[in-house]
Amino acid sequence: MPTVSLSDPIRPPSSAVLAAARAHLAALAKPLGALGELEELAAWVSSCQGVCPARPLDRVRAVVLAGDHGVTHYGVSAYPREVTPAMVRAFVAGNAGVSVLARQHGVSLQVYDVAVDDELAGVPAAVTAYKVRRSSEPIQLRDALSADEVHWALRAGERIANDQISAGADLLIMGDMGIGNTTPAAALIAASFGCRAAEITGRGTGVDDAALQHKIALIDTALARVGGRASDPVQRLAALGSADLAAGVGFLVTAARSGVPVLLDGLVSVAEAVVAEDLAPGTIAWCAAGHRSTEPAQQLALDKLGLRPVLDLGLRLGEGSGAVAAVPLLRSAVLLMREMALLADLAPPGA
Amino acid sequence: MPTVSLSDPIRPPSSAVLAAARAHLAALAKPLGALGELEELAAWVSSCQGVCPARPLDRVRAVVLAGDHGVTHYGVSAYPREVTPAMVRAFVAGNAGVSVLARQHGVSLQVYDVAVDDELAGVPAAVTAYKVRRSSEPIQLRDALSADEVHWALRAGERIANDQISAGADLLIMGDMGIGNTTPAAALIAASFGCRAAEITGRGTGVDDAALQHKIALIDTALARVGGRASDPVQRLAALGSADLAAGVGFLVTAARSGVPVLLDGLVSVAEAVVAEDLAPGTIAWCAAGHRSTEPAQQLALDKLGLRPVLDLGLRLGEGSGAVAAVPLLRSAVLLMREMALLADLAPPGA
Numbered sequence: 001m002p003t004v005s006l007s008d009p010i011r012p013p014s015s016a017v018l019a020a021a022r023a024h025l026a027a028l029a030k031p032l033g034a035l036g037e038l039e040e041l042a043a044w045v046s047s048c049q050g051v052c053p054a055r056p057l058d059r060v061r062a063v064v065l066a067g068d069h070g071v072t073h074y075g076v077s078a079y080p081r082e083v084t085p086a087m088v089r090a091f092v093a094g095n096a097g098v099s100v101l102a103r104q105h106g107v108s109l110q111v112y113d114v115a116v117d118d119e120l121a122g123v124p125a126a127v128t129a130y131k132v133r134r135s136s137e138p139i140q141l142r143d144a145l146s147a148d149e150v151h152w153a154l155r156a157g158e159r160i161a162n163d164q165i166s167a168g169a170d171l172l173i174m175g176d177m178g179i180g181n182t183t184p185a186a187a188l189i190a191a192s193f194g195c196r197a198a199e200i201t202g203r204g205t206g207v208d209d210a211a212l213q214h215k216i217a218l219i220d221t222a223l224a225r226v227g228g229r230a231s232d233p234v235q236r237l238a239a240l241g242s243a244d245l246a247a248g249v250g251f252l253v254t255a256a257r258s259g260v261p262v263l264l265d266g267l268v269s270v271a272e273a274v275v276a277e278d279l280a281p282g283t284i285a286w287c288a289a290g291h292r293s294t295e296p297a298q299q300l301a302l303d304k305l306g307l308r309p310v311l312d313l314g315l316r317l318g319e320g321s322g323a324v325a326a327v328p329l330l331r332s333a334v335l336l337m338r339e340m341a342l343l344a345d346l347a348p349p350g351a
Numbered sequence: 352m353p354t355v356s357l358s359d360p361i362r363p364p365s366s367a368v369l370a371a372a373r374a375h376l377a378a379l380a381k382p383l384g385a386l387g388e389l390e391e392l393a394a395w396v397s398s399c400q401g402v403c404p405a406r407p408l409d410r411v412r413a414v415v416l417a418g419d420h421g422v423t424h425y426g427v428s429a430y431p432r433e434v435t436p437a438m439v440r441a442f443v444a445g446n447a448g449v450s451v452l453a454r455q456h457g458v459s460l461q462v463y464d465v466a467v468d469d470e471l472a473g474v475p476a477a478v479t480a481y482k483v484r485r486s487s488e489p490i491q492l493r494d495a496l497s498a499d500e501v502h503w504a505l506r507a508g509e510r511i512a513n514d515q516i517s518a519g520a521d522l523l524i525m526g527d528m529g530i531g532n533t534t535p536a537a538a539l540i541a542a543s544f545g546c547r548a549a550e551i552t553g554r555g556t557g558v559d560d561a562a563l564q565h566k567i568a569l570i571d572t573a574l575a576r577v578g579g580r581a582s583d584p585v586q587r588l589a590a591l592g593s594a595d596l597a598a599g600v601g602f603l604v605t606a607a608r609s610g611v612p613v614l615l616d617g618l619v620s621v622a623e624a625v626v627a628e629d630l631a632p633g634t635i636a637w638c639a640a641g642h643r644s645t646e647p648a649q650q651l652a653l654d655k656l657g658l659r660p661v662l663d664l665g666l667r668l669g670e671g672s673g674a675v676a677a678v679p680l681l682r683s684a685v686l687l688m689r690e691m692a693l694l695a696d697l698a699p700p701g702a
Binding site for chain 2 (some may be wrong): 017027028029030032033034035036037038078079086089090094095096097099100101103104105113117182197204206212226295310311312313315316321328329331335336340341345346
């Protein structure tokens with residue numbers, strides 16, 4: 001039984017604690033503002049926790065939501081869809097990129113098959129417990145999901161978030177795996193902000209110029225097919241999204257409603273955040289951005305959401321990797337706030 | 352007896368291993384280049400170690416070279432010089448900003464008084480073992496150091512580096528502490544690249560507009576006083592530098608000659624790297640940049656040196672803090688290289 005429903009209101013992080021945290025940071029033994037963006041991160045974590053100084057971010061839990069996409073039958077990706085189930089097995093084996101980073105930082109990592117186009121025989125039952133369907137539909141031809149499927153996927157994300165929160169989470173991380181997933185993610189962002197595909201479409205895993213032009217045309221076709229119906233966030237997810245993206249939206253809204261901060265990763269998680277904010281205003285106040293990816297749609301959406309990413313290293317692996325790589329910096333922000341001397345405590349001259 | 356002399360030649364990191372490392376990274380289970388700048392960092396560490404994949408960066412050792420500056424009697428800083436010895440005591444107590452970060456990341460941290468204008472009574476003997484003098488002279492009026500003092504300071508830096516390397520170091524970090532030290536650091540960079548002070552002078556710990564104009568005028572006065580004599584790196588250090596900056600140069604050259612990679616921090620360490628490269632060409636090949644500070648001189652020098660910083664978070668604390676905060680990302684780069692699956696190893700579809 002989930003403790004939080006998608007229909008509950010979202011309370012904001014504490015503005016009183018935010019102010020107290022900024023005052024505390026200003027009193028540390030350093031020039032005013034000398035910790036740069038680490039200061040705003042520390043204050044944000046404090047305000048989410050409702051306590052100053054913030055508690056250490058010991059329990060960080062990352063999830064990877066995996067799914068396939070009908071568009072991969074139409075030449076939008078540099079890799080075949082069979083890579084998606086193979087990568088799910090790599091997460092289970094612990095040798096995907098994000099697996100290495102999660103181990104380094106003591107971050108719990110769980111992959112969920114939301115819509116992989118494979119039975120994934122033999123993987124642990126927890127991986128497939130919230131599967132919604134095999135793949136989603138090609139968005140340039142028809143809706144990705146039925147209305148029922150959107151709701152099942154949102155509910156799957158809600159349950160995944162509740163499982164993670166019940167296990168104890170100071171911070172959640174939203175990761176993705178799915179060949180082709182930058183196409184629906186870019187389409188959702190274009191529809192959300194009224195952009196043309198050419199303004200925001202990137203190379204994903206690394207398609208060439210011709211495939212990029214094809215991807216742009218496919219996204220514009222999808223946007224034209226859907227038209228004004230995309231103004232509603234649930235219909236937008238059905239028409240242009242996918243089951244894994246919808247589950248991500250449910251995950252983010254649930255985390256925010258539960259008062260657990262989330263670190264976003266690349267394009268896919270940021271697209272989910274954009275839709276989540278439309279669906280449940282106030283969600284974004286519980287999100288920070290782990291890194292700036294190479295995808296133009298992610299950069300545009302971060303700007304629109306007012307999020308400044310922690311890292312800017314040209315990462316484009318997905319999997320939650322950029323966010324997990326940024327975890328030590330959030331932890332640094334909190335530890336500096338907790339452990340630095342105060343200016344007032346510095347030894348007087350000659351002491 | 353130091354094992355390496357400042358007059359020994361500097362061999363470059365292995366180009367053969369660099370190529371092998373890039374090939375190894377290209378074979379990992381990810382799109383080509385998807386780890387962005389982490390791939391170049393991993394390849395650089397590999398080439399420095401001469402082994403592929405690189406060994407983990409377990410033993411990271413940071414030093415903070417502390418000193419005072421005659422210019423602080425002339426209104427270039429927002430804080431009084433008495434803060435320098437107080438902060439040395441904070442490093443010893445373990446509650447400076449970089450102390451917190453070093454503890455978080457298991458980085459060894461040692462502060463050295465190279466030229467603090469205080470006796471530092473009661474601090475451990477190791478802190479003052481390489482002290483060159485009390486403060487350095489005001490560079491707008493006269494040379495910061497005598498020729499002998501420059502050589503003593505370079506030798507102090509050499510000995511400090513050798514001590515750290517003897518203790519076992521996979522990576523060294525160069526930090527600084529000294530009220531007023533952005534003034535000689537900016538002067539060294541301006542002289543090295545032929546800039547006027549207005550192009551590169553920043554606010555240091557946070558001076559106001561009037562003090563910034565005064566700082567610019569003071570640096571221009573110093574540059575005019577020294578003239579063409581600054582083209583020689585040792586004379587540049589004597590005329591425009593300080594004992595702590597000269598020790599930093601000796602430290603960097605010694606690390607490079609010993610084949611130990613160094614992560615640079617903010618303006619002061621980057622100014623030292625600029626002079627070190629003039630003094631001992633090839634030093635920079637052993638250096639990476641930990642972070643982009645808010646000081647324009649640091650940004651200009653990084654561009655000139657061809658170094659792209661790992662972090663860009665608006666930090667301006669000094670102390671080595673930006674570099675120590677970046678350590679987890681260098682470690683991530685190496686671990687990803689070592690532990691990720693190869694594309695060729697991914698489970699075949701349906702396996």
